[in-house]
Amino acid sequence: MAASVDGFFDEYGGKYVAEVLRRPLDELETAFRKYMADKEFLAELELIRRDYIGRETPLYFAPTATRLLGGAQIYIKLEGLANTGAHKINNAIGQCLLAKRMGKKRIIAETGAGQHGLATAAACAKLGLDCTVYMGEVDVRRQQPNVAAMELYGAKVFPVRSGSRTLKDAVNEAMRDWAAHPDDTHYVLGSALGPAPFPDIVREFQSVIGKEVKRQCKERNIQIGAMVACVGGGSNSIGFFSPFIDQKEPRLIGAEAGGIGDGVGQNASRMTGNASREGIVQGYKSRFLIDEDGQSLPTRSISAGLDYMGIGPQLAALGSSGRVEFTAIRDTEALEAVRFFARNEGILFALESAHAGAAAIKIAKEISPDKAIIINMSGRGDKDVFITSPVFRPKSWLQFLHAEIERLEAAKDIHDAAVMSEKKE
Numbered sequence: 001m002a003a004s005v006d007g008f009f010d011e012y013g014g015k016y017v018a019e020v021l022r023r024p025l026d027e028l029e030t031a032f033r034k035y036m037a038d039k040e041f042l043a044e045l046e047l048i049r050r051d052y053i054g055r056e057t058p059l060y061f062a063p064t065a066t067r068l069l070g071g072a073q074i075y076i077k078l079e080g081l082a083n084t085g086a087h088k089i090n091n092a093i094g095q096c097l098l099a100k101r102m103g104k105k106r107i108i109a110e111t112g113a114g115q116h117g118l119a120t121a122a123a124c125a126k127l128g129l130d131c132t133v134y135m136g137e138v139d140v141r142r143q144q145p146n147v148a149a150m151e152l153y154g155a156k157v158f159p160v161r162s163g164s165r166t167l168k169d170a171v172n173e174a175m176r177d178w179a180a181h182p183d184d185t186h187y188v189l190g191s192a193l194g195p196a197p198f199p200d201i202v203r204e205f206q207s208v209i210g211k212e213v214k215r216q217c218k219e220r221n222i223q224i225g226a227m228v229a230c231v232g233g234g235s236n237s238i239g240f241f242s243p244f245i246d247q248k249e250p251r252l253i254g255a256e257a258g259g260i261g262d263g264v265g266q267n268a269s270r271m272t273g274n275a276s277r278e279g280i281v282q283g284y285k286s287r288f289l290i291d292e293d294g295q296s297l298p299t300r301s302i303s304a305g306l307d308y309m310g311i312g313p314q315l316a317a318l319g320s321s322g323r324v325e326f327t328a329i330r331d332t333e334a335l336e337a338v339r340f341f342a343r344n345e346g347i348l349f350a351l352e353s354a355h356a357g358a359a360a361i362k363i364a365k366e367i368s369p370d371k372a373i374i375i376n377m378s379g380r381g382d383k384d385v386f387i388t389s390p391v392f393r394p395k396s397w398l399q400f401l402h403a404e405i406e407r408l409e410a411a412k413d414i415h416d417a418a419v420m421s422e423k424k425e
């Protein structure tokens with residue numbers, strides 16, 4: 001399905017890495033080709049998808065949203081119902097199963113907001129693999145709920161203290177680890193980017209989303225007018241779009257983070273923004289938010305999963321050719337979409353996915369009522385309560401946090417007293 005040609009999608013992609021990483025990347029590519037043609041491997045993957053991830057995920061018709069928006073029929077692909085709450089598990093399980101077949105005992109991954117780390121930690125727990133997640137120290141501090149979950153799944157979370165101590169430093173550290181331990185270790189990269197063959201591998205494992213949509217629409221005789229997905233690195237969108245790329249229709253729309261405005265540092269718009277340029281960063285050629293010297297520019301989004309300076313090379317190519325349209329959605333529009341779908345359909349979108357929801361709200365009237373817009377709800381919004389509550393109900397949330405701190409401090413006093421009395425005894 002629109003795979004790369006020697007690792008390139010038109011001019012984007014490639015494998016710009018140090019010599020030490022060429023061998024593990026080549027070995028991975030060979031194994032990937034072999035196992036994607038291996039019936040036993042595919043049957044095992046299929047079973048895990050069904051029983052562990054919970055596939056297929058529903059394609060939900062949204063009657064109230066359809067009526068209120070007054071245009072296309074609105075359908076929502078509920079990836080948020082996948083185990084662990086988002087699409088990232090599709091890739092994590094696929095790569096971990098592949099690594100196991102390759103005889104690797106140890107998995108490493110990078111994570112920013114913690115969602116990919118969490119999915120990889122869960123996949124490793126399920127498949128009995130050792131797991132280390134590299135995470136910038138700043139992110140470790142900001143994303144404690146996900147760190148706690150990764151540790152529950154038995155992963156070691158390694159705080160990265162170099163550079164800006166965020167996602168790109170975590171990627172560098174994971175690459176370094178892989179280069180040092182290629183024989184027993186597999187690096188599970190989290191989105192459809194990085195050096196070849198990762199963009200092909202991640203698209204392939206995420207294409208289960210688009211294949212299900214195609215089948216579900218055919219079974220129910222749904223005519224698709226447009227498909228909308230949010231774009232961080234690009235894994236949920238490219239997986240969702242992939243069976244449709246080689247066709248002229250439907251419209252494929254990527255929603256990137258418009259943040260709080262158009263200025264540098266106010267968004268993460270790599271395809272629609274005016275601060276983005278071509279470059280080669282972290283092993284691949286694509287569009288990035290970088291300055292003339294190739295240094296990364298600050299990014300901003302209310303959704304941690306869309307707040308990344310790069311975009312997958314295949315999406316950059318599809319944007320250039322015009323097959324995929326891009327639009328930027330502001331933080332306020334995403335928040336409004338969270339509220340809209342929660343109230344009218346009983347579906348709580350992740351903030352990332354709400355960018356797709358907001359884009360659908362905007363274009364619903366452009367598409368005739370006999371056609372459908374399909375929104376990929378890449379994840380569910382439970383994880384965002386620490387971000388949405390301070391916006392929607394700031395006073396009660398502050399009271400809650402104060403009360404929690406008091407409760408914990410009181411519990412600590414009780415704990416300390418217990419330790420003291422134990423010592424006396």
Ligand SMILES: *Cc1c(COP(=O)(O)O)cnc(C)c1O
Nearest residue numbers: 232233234235236305352378379
């Ligand atoms: C990580 C994440 C994204 C963005 O990543 P892609 O690789 O662009 O899919 C989108 N939605 C959710 C729920 C995520 O966790």
